[in-house]
Amino acid sequence: MHKKLTDLNFETLKVCAPKALRAQSVTAVLLALGSNHQAEYYLPRVCESLAALGDMQLSTAFQNPDFTATKEQPKPDYTNQCAYLSLKSEMPLSQLQQIFKQLERDCDRQRLTEAQTTIKKVTMDIDILMIKPALIENSLSSKITFEWPEQWIIMADRYPFKEHENIGIKELISNNI
Numbered sequence: 544m545h546k547k548l549t550d551l552n553f554e555t556l557k558v559c560a561p562k563a564l565r566a567q568s569v570t571a572v573l574l575a576l577g578s579n580h581q582a583e584y585y586l587p588r589v590c591e592s593l594a595a596l597g598d599m600q601l602s603t604a605f606q607n608p609d610f611t612a613t614k615e616q617p618k619p620d621y622t623n624q625c626a627y628l629s630l631k632s633e634m635p636l637s638q639l640q641q642i643f644k645q646l647e648r649d650c651d652r653q654r655l656t657e658a659q660t661t662i663k664k665v666t667m668d669i670d671i672l673m674i675k676p677a678l679i680e681n682s683l684s685s686k687i688t689f690e691w692p693e694q695w696i697i698m699a700d701r702y703p704f705k706e707h708e709n710i711g712i713k714e715l716i717s718n719n720i
Contacts, residue, residue, distance in 0.1 A: 551695065551716060556673075558697045564674065565637040571597075571675035572639065573715075574626040575701070575708050578650075579609060580664035582622035585650045589667050590626070592646050597630040600718065602711035610705075618662050625672070625711025633677040643669040672701050672708060 574593075578585045586604060593599055604624040612618035630639075650667035673695045704712065 553697070556695055556697050558699045558702050560699045561636070561640075561671070564676075564696065564698075565635070565640075567636050567674070568633045568677035569630065569636050569639060569674045570633045570677050571627070571629040572671050573673040573695075573712065574628060574643075575668075575670040575672050575705075575711070576624045576626055577621045577668040577670075578666055579619040579621045580666050585667045586622060586624060589646055589650055589669065592649065593626060593628055596642070597628055599629075600627045600715060601625070602714040605707070605710075607707045616661060619664075621665075623707045623711065625708060625715055627715050636671075636674060640671070643671070670701055671698050672704060672712070673697050 576586060576589065582604075590599070590601065602625040604622050606620045606622050608620050609618035647667050647669055652666050652668070675695055701708075
């Protein structure tokens with residue numbers, strides 16, 4: 544069994560573009576979950592679906608102001624939570640991303656409607672912060688060489704992490720996840 548999140552040193556982890564990792568098989572992911580519309584309904588719903596994919600541990604859910612809000616343009620607060628998900632079976636990152644997009648749609652997420660409004664109602668957002676690659680690198684990936692197979696990889700489009708993500712990750716680590 545692989546190490547989970549204990550003993551992580553973010554300064555030594557690789558940071559890679561998600562596009563370069565699409566074909567890479569993964570065994571675990573660290574996720575950021577967020578909702579600014581009916582979070583009390585959608586967060587438990589998506590967590591139930593995520594738990595069907597493997598062993599999952601959650602950080603505390605807490606409210607945060609939308610960082611794009613202004614006095615002139617107030618926006619609803621987000622409820623955010625981090626999740627560690629160890630998959631029942633490894634799968635390519637691209638397949639996992641498709642599953643997460645479907646879970647967002649299952650939670651009534653409508654990206655086209657959001658894009659047309661200044662105040663977006665986001666029922667569910669699932670972002671991958673880090674991945675745990677499978678022990679054998681997929682030959683279709685971008686020739687990334689791992690210093691050791693227990694290495695986590697940070698998704699470049701999510702790093703540096705937002706404050707609420709840092710808090711959730713630290714909580715998961717302190718819980719010996």
